[in-house]
Amino acid sequence: MQFAWSYKTNYLNAVCNIFHQEGSWAEVVSGFEYDKAIDNGVAGSKIIFNGPNKSEEDLKKAIKNDSLIHIDHLEELYSLIFLAEELKKRPKVAIRVNMDTGIYPMWDRFGFNYENGQAWDALNKIMISKKLDLVGLHCHIGTFMLSPNAYAIAAFKLTDLAINIEKKYSHYIKYIDLGGGFASKNTLKGSFLPGIDTNPSIDEYAEVISSALINSALNPEHLPTLILESGRALIDDAGYLLGSVIANKRLSAGKRATILDFGVNLLFTSFWYEHKITPAQEFTHYSEDTVLYGPLCMNIDVIRENINLPLLNKGDQVVAHCVGAYNVTQWMQFITLRPKIVLIDLDEKVHIIKDNETNQTMVSLEKLPEHLKKIDLK
Template sequence: MRKANLNFPTSNKIQEDPRSSVSAPIACCSKIAGVEVRQLVAKYGSPLIVMVETTLRNKYQSAFGALVARYPRVQFAWSYKTNYLKAICRIFHEEGALAEVVSDFEYDKARSLGIAGESIILNGPIKGEPLLRRAINDGARIQIDNHDELKLLERITGTRNEPLGVGIRVNMNVGHEKGWNKFGFNLESGESHRVIEQISRSRSLRLDGLHMHLGTSIINVETYREGAKKLAGLACHAHERFGIKLCYLNAGGGFAAGNLPETNGCIEQKHTPSFEEYAEAICDSLQNYLPDTSNPPLLLFENGRALVDEAGYMVTRLLSSKTTGEGTRSIIVDAGVNLLHPDHLKHIKILPVQTTRRPAEPTIVYGPLCMNTDVLSEQAQLTPLDRGDLLVLHPIGAYHISQSMQFISYRPPVVLLGSNGEQDIIRRQESLESIENLEQLPGRLANNN
């Protein structure tokens, strides 16, 4: 497989301008994976989302390689919610990933892609009875989130001839990150211990695994070291107290993607750990604290952002510019917060396509929506631009597509740049027909013009 240049910009020149009063370098992005941005826009229009296949595969292989080098049995599961386009899911399944889903929709999507039930991990705080029954019949891994779900599963499985293997999600205090108390059974209060005891006495359920998911974009590897230590300790408790030998431990996801700047202007950078640093923190703890390191349980990961974010680019065109009453330059582009979710904007770089020696200055970047809150950046460092100039926003591969909303305008196409130079539309641009497909106009209103 051809190796990709994973550093951003792909083949762009970075220049410093002595006239600029801004400390950050002036950068541009003229190509994505070797393809001219202007050529892509000429062919597919603007705005445009571009995904790079080689980056997806290389990220997967790098992360998996770092972990399997330190732990004997590792399995990845692709987090569908991070980017659930069929082509993206298929690429990760080709690399060997299971499917990690949290809803009927995602479960249906995985099954429609031909993923067998036993290759699906079913998570989430709300799992309706029909979905649970389907997952049981298909042989999916169910990870129990709360007491009501546990009771429901015991009722559903009450007449089984053999117990159903399940996992439980555990939340814990790891000291470095604010805990996600919404999900799972708490460790420190003893709740998770009591649930293990309850399942050990059940005639219809069997505890097969423990699951944690400590947060998102975690840049302190000690969070994982402490979490893995506590999860291994809980596995020891289950083994010593109830004789339970677990089939798997699930470390969840949460690895950060790339360098996360403090601002859209890229003035200050936070260090993002390498896959090797994450792997060392997790695997060292497991090797030190698991009850039987000679035959350890399968180690699952539910990876998302770290594998897909840097493979995604948004190309957008400048529509107008002005100076605010305070004297700050502002521009309006044709991609807005309906396409780029505000919660994930802070680490996006905004780069012009064309090179320039003009000095950069703080610029407000607005989207095209009729909302004053449609702001992509309050202080992007950009040189003066003209109507029609192109900008590239990166990285946008994680969550922006799955959390985009249909609002005011048609959502753009998504193009996949293949490993061998292919260009494929993996989601067409919306149309009035596609948007109105589920609508129905009552007969009594049909002829009222």
């Protein structure tokens, strides 16, 4: 069993290195993320390179470093065969397989389909080419999966491919990578019950996956390593966003509205989660239904459409929970600057792991044409 830290979930170096220190490999989906992993000191052979957009330069680097390249489409497969000849090196590859696991929506845009035989065709092309070293099989069946059983179906379909490869080519697959998609304790919008009550625990996923693999027809002498690319399930619940109340107002229909100093610019995930928001100081037990707005001068800047909160005053502080995943990678520099991030270690020591943005950080890449340098508004 091997974890690979999903960089896109949260690629602050301090966070990546927490997981690398714990033994996690790196899972990256772009040249930018790949270089970040290398800079963090991850050995090339411990980087899994996923995604539909790997440039030729990216692929060359990955081949030279013995990284695990997960092929997304045929164009990439042919490029790899070509580059293998050019570099005189056998790239280590896996294919990404998409499949029906009974989950809606079915993710069929990445990789090769299992049911219609695309995946099996691609595997044959790899084996027959003899140019590529087929080391693994990969899938990533969806995001925020609330039904653990889908992983059992995925495990079954990947092992089926592994067994057929073994039968036809006497070649043993070294690993099966079931990707990620495990739910955190957040509540998806539109859910009737809170996520903390209903979302499957890690134990439930583990139980389903391990029994599916143990009960499969895989040769126990050559059991492949199980790789998981968990990101959100490991970091979401560890992240908090601290903010304060800017103002309160009444909307035309009498509903209470509270404006906070963070909005969708910082809390991108509020587009799909109903984040838990709690006051950070003593409060009364009298509460009121409130809409929580962010500070942007944009109508879409809504953190919670409706939340029952004690009455907050200007300057009161609030905490948004479960924000560790997909925010510090997707947040936007829009209208205002982004705040610093701190890490609290096991001894409760506080470390700044990213500083406040300044105007200088934002304009440092800008260039002003000569004729626009002078303005006269004195």
